[in-house]
Amino acid sequence: xxxxxxxxxxxxxxxxxxxxxxxxxxxxxxxxxxxxxxxxxxxxxxxxxxxxxxxxxxxxxxxxxxxxxxxxxxxxxxxxxxxxxxxxxxxxxxxxxxxxxxxxxxxxxxxxxxxxxxxxxxxxxxxxxxxxxxxxxxxxxxxxxxxxxxxxxxxxxxxxxxxxxxxxxxxxxxxxxxxxxxxxxxxxxxxxxxxxxxxxxxxxxxxxxxxxxxxxxxxxxxxxxxxxxxxxxxxxxxxxxxxxxxxxxxxxxxxxxxxxxxxxxxxxxxxxxxxxxxxxxxxxxxxxxxxxxxxxxxxxxxxxxxxxxx
Amino acid sequence: xxxxxxxxxxxxxxxxxxxxxxxxxxxxxxxxxxxxxxxxxxxxxxxxxxxxxxxxxxxxxxxxxxxxxxxxxxxxxxxxxxxxxxxxxxxxxxxxxxxxxxxxxxxxxxxxxxxxxxxxxxxxxxxxxxxxxxxxxxxxxxxxxxxxxxxxxxxxxxxxxxxxxxxxxxxxxxxxxxxxxxxxxxxxxxxxxxxxxxxxxxxxxxxxxxxxxxxxxxxxxxxxxxxxxxxxxxxxxxxxx
Numbered sequence: 001x002x003x004x005x006x007x008x009x010x011x012x013x014x015x016x017x018x019x020x021x022x023x024x025x026x027x028x029x030x031x032x033x034x035x036x037x038x039x040x041x042x043x044x045x046x047x048x049x050x051x052x053x054x055x056x057x058x059x060x061x062x063x064x065x066x067x068x069x070x071x072x073x074x075x076x077x078x079x080x081x082x083x084x085x086x087x088x089x090x091x092x093x094x095x096x097x098x099x100x101x102x103x104x105x106x107x108x109x110x111x112x113x114x115x116x117x118x119x120x121x122x123x124x125x126x127x128x129x130x131x132x133x134x135x136x137x138x139x140x141x142x143x144x145x146x147x148x149x150x151x152x153x154x155x156x157x158x159x160x161x162x163x164x165x166x167x168x169x170x171x172x173x174x175x176x177x178x179x180x181x182x183x184x185x186x187x188x189x190x191x192x193x194x195x196x197x198x199x200x201x202x203x204x205x206x207x208x209x210x211x212x213x214x215x216x217x218x219x220x221x222x223x224x225x226x227x228x229x230x231x232x233x234x235x236x237x238x239x240x241x242x243x244x245x246x247x248x249x250x251x252x253x254x255x256x257x258x259x260x261x262x263x264x265x266x267x268x269x270x271x272x273x274x275x276x277x278x279x280x281x282x283x284x285x286x287x288x289x290x291x292x293x294x295x296x297x298x299x300x301x302x303x304x305x306x307x308x309x310x
Numbered sequence: 311x312x313x314x315x316x317x318x319x320x321x322x323x324x325x326x327x328x329x330x331x332x333x334x335x336x337x338x339x340x341x342x343x344x345x346x347x348x349x350x351x352x353x354x355x356x357x358x359x360x361x362x363x364x365x366x367x368x369x370x371x372x373x374x375x376x377x378x379x380x381x382x383x384x385x386x387x388x389x390x391x392x393x394x395x396x397x398x399x400x401x402x403x404x405x406x407x408x409x410x411x412x413x414x415x416x417x418x419x420x421x422x423x424x425x426x427x428x429x430x431x432x433x434x435x436x437x438x439x440x441x442x443x444x445x446x447x448x449x450x451x452x453x454x455x456x457x458x459x460x461x462x463x464x465x466x467x468x469x470x471x472x473x474x475x476x477x478x479x480x481x482x483x484x485x486x487x488x489x490x491x492x493x494x495x496x497x498x499x500x501x502x503x504x505x506x507x508x509x510x511x512x513x514x515x516x517x518x519x520x521x522x523x524x525x526x527x528x529x530x531x532x533x534x535x536x537x538x539x540x541x542x543x544x545x546x547x548x549x550x551x
Contacts, residue, residue: 215389218388220382220393222381223377270378
Protein backbone atom coordinates (compact mmCIF):
# COMPACT_ATOMS: atom_id res chain seq x y z
CA UNK A 1 0.00 0.00 0.00
CA UNK A 2 1.43 3.38 -0.96
CA UNK A 3 2.31 5.77 1.82
CA UNK A 4 -0.20 8.40 0.70
CA UNK A 5 -3.00 5.82 0.72
CA UNK A 6 -1.87 4.67 4.18
CA UNK A 7 -2.13 8.25 5.44
CA UNK A 8 -5.72 8.46 4.27
CA UNK A 9 -6.49 5.17 6.05
CA UNK A 10 -4.94 6.39 9.29
CA UNK A 11 -6.83 9.67 9.11
CA UNK A 12 -10.07 7.70 8.85
CA UNK A 13 -9.02 5.46 11.74
CA UNK A 14 -8.29 8.44 13.98
CA UNK A 15 -11.52 10.15 13.01
CA UNK A 16 -13.46 7.03 13.93
CA UNK A 17 -11.56 6.55 17.19
CA UNK A 18 -12.13 10.16 18.20
CA UNK A 19 -15.89 9.64 17.89
CA UNK A 20 -15.63 7.49 21.01
CA UNK A 21 -12.35 8.40 22.74
CA UNK A 22 -11.94 12.06 23.61
CA UNK A 23 -8.42 13.46 23.51
CA UNK A 24 -5.74 10.79 24.18
CA UNK A 25 -4.39 11.23 20.67
CA UNK A 26 -0.92 10.29 21.84
CA UNK A 27 -2.20 7.06 23.43
CA UNK A 28 -4.02 6.08 20.25
CA UNK A 29 -1.03 6.91 18.09
CA UNK A 30 1.38 4.93 20.25
CA UNK A 31 -0.93 1.92 20.34
CA UNK A 32 -1.08 2.06 16.56
CA UNK A 33 2.72 2.25 16.42
CA UNK A 34 3.00 -0.90 18.55
CA UNK A 35 0.48 -2.71 16.35
CA UNK A 36 2.27 -1.67 13.15
CA UNK A 37 5.55 -2.94 14.60
CA UNK A 38 3.86 -6.27 15.41
CA UNK A 39 4.92 -5.73 19.00
CA UNK A 40 3.31 -5.21 22.40
CA UNK A 41 2.88 -2.28 24.72
CA UNK A 42 2.82 -1.67 28.44
CA UNK A 43 0.48 1.05 29.55
CA UNK A 44 0.84 2.81 32.85
CA UNK A 45 -1.97 4.97 34.09
CA UNK A 46 -4.34 5.51 36.94
CA UNK A 47 -7.82 4.02 36.57
CA UNK A 48 -10.48 5.79 34.56
CA UNK A 49 -8.45 7.14 31.67
CA UNK A 50 -10.11 5.20 28.86
CA UNK A 51 -7.51 2.49 28.51
CA UNK A 52 -10.03 -0.31 27.97
CA UNK A 53 -12.29 1.91 25.90
CA UNK A 54 -9.40 2.95 23.64
CA UNK A 55 -8.15 -0.54 22.92
CA UNK A 56 -11.64 -1.93 22.52
CA UNK A 57 -12.57 0.83 20.09
CA UNK A 58 -9.33 0.23 18.19
CA UNK A 59 -10.17 -3.44 17.79
CA UNK A 60 -13.64 -2.52 16.50
CA UNK A 61 -12.24 -0.02 14.01
CA UNK A 62 -9.75 -2.60 12.77
CA UNK A 63 -12.28 -5.42 12.82
CA UNK A 64 -10.09 -7.55 15.08
CA UNK A 65 -10.97 -10.06 17.77
CA UNK A 66 -10.65 -8.50 21.20
CA UNK A 67 -10.16 -10.22 24.55
CA UNK A 68 -9.75 -8.83 28.03
CA UNK A 69 -8.01 -10.47 30.96
CA UNK A 70 -8.24 -9.04 34.45
CA UNK A 71 -5.08 -10.14 36.22
CA UNK A 72 -5.47 -11.18 39.83
CA UNK A 73 -3.15 -13.03 42.19
CA UNK A 74 -5.12 -16.24 41.70
CA UNK A 75 -4.97 -16.12 37.89
CA UNK A 76 -3.39 -19.29 36.54
CA UNK A 77 -1.32 -19.62 33.36
CA UNK A 78 -3.94 -21.90 31.90
CA UNK A 79 -6.51 -19.18 32.42
CA UNK A 80 -4.60 -17.20 29.86
CA UNK A 81 -3.27 -19.79 27.46
CA UNK A 82 -6.14 -22.27 27.57
CA UNK A 83 -6.22 -25.87 28.62
CA UNK A 84 -7.46 -29.29 27.68
CA UNK A 85 -10.89 -30.20 28.88
CA UNK A 86 -12.72 -33.45 28.79
CA UNK A 87 -15.39 -33.19 26.17
CA UNK A 88 -18.13 -35.59 25.30
CA UNK A 89 -19.04 -35.61 21.69
CA UNK A 90 -21.19 -38.16 19.86
CA UNK A 91 -20.93 -40.50 22.82
CA UNK A 92 -17.15 -40.23 22.77
CA UNK A 93 -15.09 -38.61 25.44
CA UNK A 94 -11.91 -36.91 24.52
CA UNK A 95 -9.70 -34.11 25.59
CA UNK A 96 -10.06 -31.04 23.49
CA UNK A 97 -8.12 -27.90 23.71
CA UNK A 98 -10.04 -24.89 24.81
CA UNK A 99 -8.07 -21.83 23.75
CA UNK A 100 -7.72 -19.14 26.32
CA UNK A 101 -8.36 -15.44 25.89
CA UNK A 102 -4.85 -15.01 24.54
CA UNK A 103 -6.06 -16.43 21.25
CA UNK A 104 -7.41 -13.12 20.09
CA UNK A 105 -5.93 -10.47 17.85
CA UNK A 106 -5.90 -7.79 20.54
CA UNK A 107 -5.56 -8.79 24.17
CA UNK A 108 -5.90 -6.38 27.05
CA UNK A 109 -4.31 -7.62 30.26
CA UNK A 110 -5.43 -5.33 33.02
CA UNK A 111 -3.05 -4.81 35.94
CA UNK A 112 -0.49 -7.38 34.86
CA UNK A 113 1.48 -6.63 38.01
CA UNK A 114 -1.26 -8.30 40.05
CA UNK A 115 -0.70 -11.68 38.35
CA UNK A 116 1.83 -14.06 39.81
CA UNK A 117 5.25 -14.32 38.15
CA UNK A 118 4.28 -17.73 36.79
CA UNK A 119 1.23 -16.33 35.03
CA UNK A 120 3.21 -13.32 33.86
CA UNK A 121 5.77 -15.68 32.32
CA UNK A 122 3.10 -17.62 30.46
CA UNK A 123 1.77 -14.42 29.00
CA UNK A 124 5.19 -13.05 28.16
CA UNK A 125 6.17 -16.31 26.48
CA UNK A 126 3.08 -16.11 24.28
CA UNK A 127 3.90 -12.50 23.49
CA UNK A 128 7.46 -13.32 22.53
CA UNK A 129 6.98 -16.54 20.62
CA UNK A 130 3.51 -15.79 19.27
CA UNK A 131 2.60 -19.32 20.11
CA UNK A 132 1.44 -21.32 23.08
CA UNK A 133 2.61 -24.79 24.07
CA UNK A 134 0.22 -26.88 26.09
CA UNK A 135 0.97 -30.50 26.82
CA UNK A 136 3.70 -30.65 24.20
CA UNK A 137 1.45 -29.28 21.51
CA UNK A 138 2.08 -25.90 20.02
CA UNK A 139 -0.71 -23.57 19.04
CA UNK A 140 0.36 -20.53 16.99
CA UNK A 141 -1.31 -17.17 17.46
CA UNK A 142 -3.38 -15.71 14.72
CA UNK A 143 -1.87 -12.66 13.04
CA UNK A 144 -2.00 -9.83 13.86
CA UNK A 145 -1.43 -10.30 17.58
CA UNK A 146 -1.11 -7.42 20.00
CA UNK A 147 -1.01 -7.43 23.80
CA UNK A 148 -1.66 -4.27 25.77
CA UNK A 149 -0.72 -4.83 29.39
CA UNK A 150 -1.63 -2.19 31.93
CA UNK A 151 -0.18 -1.22 35.29
CA UNK A 152 -1.49 1.03 37.97
CA UNK A 153 1.35 3.21 39.28
CA UNK A 154 -0.30 4.12 42.57
CA UNK A 155 -1.49 0.90 44.15
CA UNK A 156 1.56 -1.30 44.52
CA UNK A 157 0.61 -3.35 47.61
CA UNK A 158 0.31 -7.04 46.96
CA UNK A 159 1.64 -6.75 43.43
CA UNK A 160 4.33 -8.59 41.56
CA UNK A 161 6.15 -5.85 39.61
CA UNK A 162 7.42 -6.95 36.26
CA UNK A 163 11.19 -7.40 36.38
CA UNK A 164 13.21 -5.18 34.05
CA UNK A 165 14.17 -8.12 31.84
CA UNK A 166 10.48 -8.82 31.23
CA UNK A 167 9.61 -5.17 30.72
CA UNK A 168 12.23 -5.11 27.97
CA UNK A 169 9.97 -7.38 25.91
CA UNK A 170 7.42 -4.60 25.55
CA UNK A 171 8.24 -2.26 22.67
CA UNK A 172 6.61 0.75 24.28
CA UNK A 173 5.70 1.88 27.73
CA UNK A 174 2.86 4.31 27.21
CA UNK A 175 2.10 6.86 29.87
CA UNK A 176 -1.39 8.28 29.97
CA UNK A 177 -2.10 11.63 31.54
CA UNK A 178 -5.34 13.17 32.70
CA UNK A 179 -7.35 14.89 29.97
CA UNK A 180 -7.52 18.66 29.71
CA UNK A 181 -10.48 20.56 31.14
CA UNK A 182 -11.94 21.04 27.67
CA UNK A 183 -11.62 17.33 26.91
CA UNK A 184 -13.11 16.36 30.26
CA UNK A 185 -16.13 18.57 29.58
CA UNK A 186 -16.58 16.81 26.27
CA UNK A 187 -16.30 13.41 28.04
CA UNK A 188 -18.95 14.40 30.54
CA UNK A 189 -21.29 15.52 27.76
CA UNK A 190 -20.86 12.36 25.76
CA UNK A 191 -21.14 9.86 28.55
CA UNK A 192 -23.89 11.45 30.59
CA UNK A 193 -26.33 12.44 27.91
CA UNK A 194 -28.35 9.82 26.12
CA UNK A 195 -27.74 9.36 22.44
CA UNK A 196 -24.33 11.01 22.47
CA UNK A 197 -22.30 7.85 22.27
CA UNK A 198 -21.47 6.74 18.79
CA UNK A 199 -20.66 3.22 17.70
CA UNK A 200 -17.47 3.10 15.67
CA UNK A 201 -17.51 1.26 12.40
CA UNK A 202 -14.78 -0.96 10.99
CA UNK A 203 -12.45 0.97 8.70
CA UNK A 204 -9.96 -1.70 7.73
CA UNK A 205 -9.75 -5.46 7.66
CA UNK A 206 -7.08 -7.81 8.90
CA UNK A 207 -5.40 -8.07 5.48
CA UNK A 208 -5.09 -4.31 5.21
CA UNK A 209 -3.49 -4.16 8.64
CA UNK A 210 -0.99 -6.82 7.65
CA UNK A 211 -0.10 -4.79 4.54
CA UNK A 212 0.28 -1.67 6.68
CA UNK A 213 2.64 -3.58 8.97
CA UNK A 214 4.75 -4.59 5.97
CA UNK A 215 4.77 -1.05 4.59
CA UNK A 216 5.80 0.39 7.94
CA UNK A 217 8.93 -1.73 8.06
CA UNK A 218 9.86 -0.65 4.52
CA UNK A 219 10.02 3.07 5.37
CA UNK A 220 13.63 4.16 4.72
CA UNK A 221 15.73 5.74 7.44
CA UNK A 222 18.94 7.68 6.94
CA UNK A 223 22.30 6.55 8.28
CA UNK A 224 22.58 9.70 10.36
CA UNK A 225 19.39 8.87 12.21
CA UNK A 226 20.47 5.29 12.77
CA UNK A 227 23.70 6.60 14.29
CA UNK A 228 21.69 9.03 16.40
CA UNK A 229 19.56 6.18 17.71
CA UNK A 230 22.50 3.93 18.51
CA UNK A 231 24.36 6.81 20.16
CA UNK A 232 21.33 7.63 22.30
CA UNK A 233 20.93 4.02 23.43
CA UNK A 234 24.63 3.56 24.15
CA UNK A 235 24.61 6.84 26.03
CA UNK A 236 22.18 5.27 28.50
CA UNK A 237 24.96 2.84 29.41
CA UNK A 238 27.49 5.63 29.96
CA UNK A 239 25.74 7.66 32.62
CA UNK A 240 26.43 5.75 35.84
CA UNK A 241 25.68 8.81 37.93
CA UNK A 242 22.05 8.78 36.75
CA UNK A 243 21.41 5.36 35.22
CA UNK A 244 22.25 2.14 36.98
CA UNK A 245 21.41 -0.07 34.02
CA UNK A 246 21.16 1.20 30.47
CA UNK A 247 19.10 -0.03 27.54
CA UNK A 248 20.03 -3.08 25.50
CA UNK A 249 20.41 -3.32 21.71
CA UNK A 250 16.76 -4.40 21.66
CA UNK A 251 15.99 -0.76 22.43
CA UNK A 252 17.91 0.36 19.30
CA UNK A 253 15.94 -2.07 17.14
CA UNK A 254 12.69 -1.04 18.81
CA UNK A 255 13.36 2.67 18.35
CA UNK A 256 14.11 2.27 14.64
CA UNK A 257 10.92 0.24 14.15
CA UNK A 258 8.80 2.63 16.19
CA UNK A 259 10.16 5.64 14.29
CA UNK A 260 9.34 3.98 10.97
CA UNK A 261 5.80 3.20 12.11
CA UNK A 262 5.28 6.77 13.28
CA UNK A 263 6.57 8.11 9.97
CA UNK A 264 3.97 6.01 8.16
CA UNK A 265 1.18 7.22 10.46
CA UNK A 266 2.27 10.81 9.76
CA UNK A 267 2.11 10.10 6.01
CA UNK A 268 5.85 10.37 5.34
CA UNK A 269 7.86 8.01 3.20
CA UNK A 270 11.00 8.68 5.23
CA UNK A 271 11.88 8.73 8.92
CA UNK A 272 12.38 12.18 10.33
CA UNK A 273 14.36 13.25 13.41
CA UNK A 274 11.07 14.29 14.96
CA UNK A 275 9.87 10.66 14.79
CA UNK A 276 12.97 9.45 16.60
CA UNK A 277 12.70 12.05 19.36
CA UNK A 278 8.97 11.43 19.87
CA UNK A 279 9.36 7.66 20.07
CA UNK A 280 12.49 7.75 22.23
CA UNK A 281 10.39 8.33 25.35
CA UNK A 282 8.01 5.35 25.16
CA UNK A 283 10.76 3.07 23.86
CA UNK A 284 13.39 3.89 26.47
CA UNK A 285 11.55 4.85 29.67
CA UNK A 286 11.02 1.27 30.85
CA UNK A 287 14.47 0.08 29.79
CA UNK A 288 16.58 2.33 32.00
CA UNK A 289 16.99 1.78 35.70
CA UNK A 290 17.53 5.00 37.61
CA UNK A 291 20.39 5.24 40.06
CA UNK A 292 19.88 6.29 43.67
CA UNK A 293 21.30 9.71 42.84
CA UNK A 294 18.68 10.26 40.13
CA UNK A 295 15.90 9.13 42.44
CA UNK A 296 17.20 11.40 45.15
CA UNK A 297 16.99 14.31 42.75
CA UNK A 298 13.40 13.23 41.90
CA UNK A 299 14.33 12.71 38.29
CA UNK A 300 12.14 10.61 36.09
CA UNK A 301 13.31 8.45 33.16
CA UNK A 302 11.73 11.01 30.82
CA UNK A 303 13.98 13.75 32.25
CA UNK A 304 17.05 11.68 31.50
CA UNK A 305 15.83 10.73 28.04
CA UNK A 306 15.23 14.42 27.30
CA UNK A 307 18.86 15.13 28.24
CA UNK A 308 20.08 12.40 25.91
CA UNK A 309 18.03 13.12 22.80
CA UNK A 310 18.25 16.90 23.01
CA UNK B 311 26.62 28.13 -9.05
CA UNK B 312 30.11 26.94 -8.23
CA UNK B 313 31.43 28.96 -11.18
CA UNK B 314 29.63 32.11 -10.05
CA UNK B 315 30.89 31.78 -6.47
CA UNK B 316 34.43 31.13 -7.68
CA UNK B 317 34.32 34.15 -10.01
CA UNK B 318 33.27 36.41 -7.12
CA UNK B 319 36.05 35.05 -4.92
CA UNK B 320 38.61 35.41 -7.71
CA UNK B 321 37.59 39.06 -8.24
CA UNK B 322 37.98 39.66 -4.53
CA UNK B 323 41.45 38.12 -4.56
CA UNK B 324 42.35 40.16 -7.66
CA UNK B 325 41.26 43.37 -5.90
CA UNK B 326 43.35 42.54 -2.86
CA UNK B 327 46.33 41.56 -4.97
CA UNK B 328 46.02 44.77 -7.02
CA UNK B 329 46.09 46.86 -3.88
CA UNK B 330 49.16 44.96 -2.74
CA UNK B 331 50.92 45.58 -6.09
CA UNK B 332 50.09 49.29 -5.95
CA UNK B 333 51.42 49.57 -2.40
CA UNK B 334 54.55 47.57 -3.17
CA UNK B 335 55.12 49.31 -6.45
CA UNK B 336 54.91 46.08 -8.40
CA UNK B 337 53.46 45.73 -11.89
CA UNK B 338 49.68 45.18 -11.91
CA UNK B 339 49.84 42.02 -14.04
CA UNK B 340 50.96 40.21 -10.85
CA UNK B 341 47.47 40.73 -9.42
CA UNK B 342 45.96 39.18 -12.51
CA UNK B 343 48.35 36.22 -12.29
CA UNK B 344 47.44 35.62 -8.64
CA UNK B 345 43.72 35.69 -9.43
CA UNK B 346 44.17 33.35 -12.39
CA UNK B 347 46.16 30.95 -10.23
CA UNK B 348 43.55 31.05 -7.49
CA UNK B 349 40.57 30.50 -9.80
CA UNK B 350 41.00 26.80 -10.71
CA UNK B 351 41.85 25.74 -7.18
CA UNK B 352 38.81 27.51 -5.76
CA UNK B 353 36.58 26.09 -8.48
CA UNK B 354 37.76 22.59 -7.56
CA UNK B 355 36.95 23.26 -3.90
CA UNK B 356 33.52 24.67 -4.73
CA UNK B 357 32.63 21.67 -6.87
CA UNK B 358 33.81 19.24 -4.20
CA UNK B 359 31.69 21.11 -1.65
CA UNK B 360 28.49 20.71 -3.70
CA UNK B 361 27.64 17.46 -2.01
CA UNK B 362 24.07 16.34 -1.43
CA UNK B 363 24.43 17.47 2.21
CA UNK B 364 25.09 21.01 0.95
CA UNK B 365 22.06 20.81 -1.35
CA UNK B 366 19.92 19.51 1.53
CA UNK B 367 21.11 22.25 3.84
CA UNK B 368 20.12 24.95 1.35
CA UNK B 369 16.72 23.55 0.37
CA UNK B 370 14.16 23.31 3.17
CA UNK B 371 11.77 21.00 1.37
CA UNK B 372 14.54 18.47 0.80
CA UNK B 373 15.75 18.38 4.41
CA UNK B 374 16.18 14.80 5.63
CA UNK B 375 14.54 13.40 2.47
CA UNK B 376 17.53 13.75 0.20
CA UNK B 377 19.98 12.13 2.63
CA UNK B 378 17.47 9.35 3.36
CA UNK B 379 17.03 8.72 -0.36
CA UNK B 380 20.81 8.69 -0.91
CA UNK B 381 21.42 6.32 2.02
CA UNK B 382 18.77 3.93 0.69
CA UNK B 383 19.77 3.92 -2.98
CA UNK B 384 20.35 0.18 -2.90
CA UNK B 385 16.84 -0.58 -1.63
CA UNK B 386 14.36 -1.50 -4.33
CA UNK B 387 11.12 -1.68 -2.35
CA UNK B 388 8.21 0.47 -3.46
CA UNK B 389 8.48 2.91 -0.53
CA UNK B 390 12.14 3.68 -1.25
CA UNK B 391 11.32 4.09 -4.95
CA UNK B 392 8.45 6.41 -4.08
CA UNK B 393 10.81 8.50 -1.93
CA UNK B 394 13.40 8.69 -4.71
CA UNK B 395 10.74 9.71 -7.20
CA UNK B 396 9.47 12.49 -4.88
CA UNK B 397 12.98 13.75 -4.21
CA UNK B 398 13.87 13.77 -7.91
CA UNK B 399 10.70 15.72 -8.68
CA UNK B 400 11.50 18.28 -5.99
CA UNK B 401 15.10 18.60 -7.09
CA UNK B 402 13.96 19.56 -10.58
CA UNK B 403 12.26 22.54 -9.00
CA UNK B 404 15.47 23.79 -7.40
CA UNK B 405 16.88 26.95 -8.96
CA UNK B 406 20.43 28.25 -8.94
CA UNK B 407 19.22 31.23 -6.97
CA UNK B 408 18.34 28.93 -4.05
CA UNK B 409 22.06 28.46 -3.47
CA UNK B 410 22.93 32.11 -3.79
CA UNK B 411 23.86 33.48 -0.42
CA UNK B 412 23.02 37.11 -1.20
CA UNK B 413 24.36 38.35 2.10
CA UNK B 414 27.74 36.79 1.43
CA UNK B 415 27.87 38.16 -2.11
CA UNK B 416 27.00 41.63 -0.81
CA UNK B 417 29.77 41.46 1.79
CA UNK B 418 32.33 40.29 -0.76
CA UNK B 419 31.27 42.97 -3.24
CA UNK B 420 31.58 45.63 -0.54
CA UNK B 421 35.07 44.44 0.38
CA UNK B 422 36.02 44.47 -3.31
CA UNK B 423 34.83 48.05 -3.71
CA UNK B 424 36.72 49.15 -0.59
CA UNK B 425 39.93 47.51 -1.84
CA UNK B 426 39.63 49.14 -5.26
CA UNK B 427 38.94 52.53 -3.67
CA UNK B 428 42.01 52.11 -1.49
CA UNK B 429 44.04 51.33 -4.61
CA UNK B 430 42.76 54.44 -6.36
CA UNK B 431 43.40 56.67 -3.34
CA UNK B 432 46.85 55.23 -2.82
CA UNK B 433 47.79 55.72 -6.49
CA UNK B 434 46.47 59.26 -6.58
CA UNK B 435 48.64 60.40 -3.65
CA UNK B 436 51.72 58.86 -5.27
CA UNK B 437 52.70 57.35 -1.98
CA UNK B 438 55.37 54.78 -1.97
CA UNK B 439 55.87 52.62 1.00
CA UNK B 440 58.79 51.00 -0.75
CA UNK B 441 60.64 54.26 -0.88
CA UNK B 442 59.71 55.12 2.69
CA UNK B 443 61.01 51.76 3.83
CA UNK B 444 64.18 51.93 1.73
CA UNK B 445 66.37 53.61 4.39
CA UNK B 446 65.25 51.12 7.01
CA UNK B 447 65.80 48.20 4.67
CA UNK B 448 69.23 49.54 3.67
CA UNK B 449 70.25 49.98 7.30
CA UNK B 450 69.02 46.47 8.04
CA UNK B 451 71.19 45.19 5.20
CA UNK B 452 74.20 47.08 6.63
CA UNK B 453 74.33 49.34 3.60
CA UNK B 454 74.32 53.12 3.75
CA UNK B 455 72.40 55.50 1.70
CA UNK B 456 75.17 57.90 1.20
CA UNK B 457 77.74 55.57 -0.16
CA UNK B 458 81.15 56.89 0.12
CA UNK B 459 80.55 59.07 3.13
CA UNK B 460 80.43 56.40 5.80
CA UNK B 461 81.96 53.04 5.93
CA UNK B 462 80.26 50.02 7.41
CA UNK B 463 81.74 50.60 10.84
CA UNK B 464 80.27 54.05 10.94
CA UNK B 465 83.48 56.04 10.52
CA UNK B 466 83.40 59.00 8.29
CA UNK B 467 85.49 58.54 5.25
CA UNK B 468 85.34 59.42 1.71
CA UNK B 469 85.47 56.61 -0.70
CA UNK B 470 87.03 57.84 -3.82
CA UNK B 471 85.77 56.43 -7.05
CA UNK B 472 83.60 57.22 -9.97
CA UNK B 473 80.30 57.02 -8.07
CA UNK B 474 78.42 59.94 -6.69
CA UNK B 475 77.48 60.41 -3.03
CA UNK B 476 74.34 58.23 -3.49
CA UNK B 477 76.29 55.31 -4.82
CA UNK B 478 75.11 55.79 -8.34
CA UNK B 479 77.51 55.91 -11.22
CA UNK B 480 78.05 59.48 -12.05
CA UNK B 481 79.46 61.57 -14.72
CA UNK B 482 81.29 63.51 -12.05
CA UNK B 483 84.67 62.09 -11.27
CA UNK B 484 85.69 63.23 -7.87
CA UNK B 485 89.06 61.67 -7.62
CA UNK B 486 92.12 63.54 -8.64
CA UNK B 487 90.31 66.65 -9.75
CA UNK B 488 89.34 69.76 -8.11
CA UNK B 489 86.36 71.58 -9.25
CA UNK B 490 86.16 75.22 -8.65
CA UNK B 491 82.62 76.06 -7.94
CA UNK B 492 81.36 79.48 -7.34
CA UNK B 493 77.86 79.46 -6.04
CA UNK B 494 75.94 82.62 -6.65
CA UNK B 495 72.91 82.81 -4.48
CA UNK B 496 70.53 85.62 -5.15
CA UNK B 497 71.42 88.35 -2.67
CA UNK B 498 74.97 87.60 -1.56
CA UNK B 499 78.13 86.27 -3.05
CA UNK B 500 79.87 83.52 -1.12
CA UNK B 501 83.31 82.38 -2.07
CA UNK B 502 83.80 79.00 -0.40
CA UNK B 503 87.51 79.02 -1.14
CA UNK B 504 87.92 82.01 1.07
CA UNK B 505 86.80 80.65 4.38
CA UNK B 506 87.86 82.76 7.31
CA UNK B 507 87.60 81.97 10.95
CA UNK B 508 84.25 82.84 12.23
CA UNK B 509 83.83 86.44 12.66
CA UNK B 510 80.98 88.72 12.89
CA UNK B 511 79.70 89.40 9.52
CA UNK B 512 77.95 92.44 8.54
CA UNK B 513 75.55 91.84 5.82
CA UNK B 514 74.52 94.62 3.70
CA UNK B 515 71.60 94.36 1.51
CA UNK B 516 71.96 95.25 -2.02
CA UNK B 517 69.49 95.86 -4.64
CA UNK B 518 68.48 92.84 -6.46
CA UNK B 519 69.91 93.28 -9.87
CA UNK B 520 67.70 92.73 -12.79
CA UNK B 521 68.56 89.36 -14.01
CA UNK B 522 68.05 88.54 -17.52
CA UNK B 523 69.17 85.06 -17.48
CA UNK B 524 69.11 82.36 -19.90
CA UNK B 525 69.69 78.77 -19.07
CA UNK B 526 73.12 78.98 -20.59
CA UNK B 527 73.97 82.06 -18.63
CA UNK B 528 72.92 80.57 -15.26
CA UNK B 529 75.01 77.47 -15.61
CA UNK B 530 77.94 78.64 -17.65
CA UNK B 531 78.84 82.14 -16.53
CA UNK B 532 81.57 81.12 -14.08
CA UNK B 533 82.22 77.54 -14.97
CA UNK B 534 84.99 76.48 -17.23
CA UNK B 535 83.64 75.53 -20.60
CA UNK B 536 84.84 71.94 -20.51
CA UNK B 537 83.08 71.34 -17.19
CA UNK B 538 79.77 72.99 -17.91
CA UNK B 539 78.15 69.80 -19.17
CA UNK B 540 79.35 67.90 -16.12
CA UNK B 541 77.97 70.43 -13.69
CA UNK B 542 74.65 70.62 -15.54
CA UNK B 543 74.19 66.87 -15.36
CA UNK B 544 75.18 66.91 -11.71
CA UNK B 545 72.45 69.40 -10.83
CA UNK B 546 69.99 67.43 -12.93
CA UNK B 547 70.74 64.32 -10.91
CA UNK B 548 70.41 66.20 -7.63
CA UNK B 549 67.05 67.53 -8.78
CA UNK B 550 65.88 63.97 -9.53
CA UNK B 551 66.91 62.83 -6.09
